[in-house]
Amino acid sequence: MDTGMTRKYEKARQYSEERDRMHVENLTVHFSGRNNPHRVEFKDGSWHCDCEFFVGRDRCSHTMALEIVLDGMFQPVPA
Numbered sequence: 001m002d003t004g005m006t007r008k009y010e011k012a013r014q015y016s017e018e019r020d021r022m023h024v025e026n027l028t029v030h031f032s033g034r035n036n037p038h039r040v041e042f043k044d045g046s047w048h049c050d051c052e053f054f055v056g057r058d059r060c061s062h063t064m065a066l067e068i069v070l071d072g073m074f075q076p077v078p079a
Contacts, residue, residue, distance in 0.1 A: 019072050031062045
């Protein structure tokens with residue numbers, strides 16, 4: 001790796017440890033569920049999933065898994 005790329009890698013590693021620098025506004029994830037594939041989105045400050053369980057509950061295993069994986073990266077809008 002060249003010197004410039006090495007410096008960029010070091011900077012990226014530093015940024016990854018300073019999560020308060022980053023806030024996700026919109027995100028689409030194609031989730032391979034056990035039974036079916038699902039589309040999960042974070043938009044307008046909240047999660048949305050196309051699975052049946054999400055309807056009426058506003059949470060499901062797909063959105064909760066992403067909340068765990070992406071802990072601290074989102075600023076949910078208060079209900």
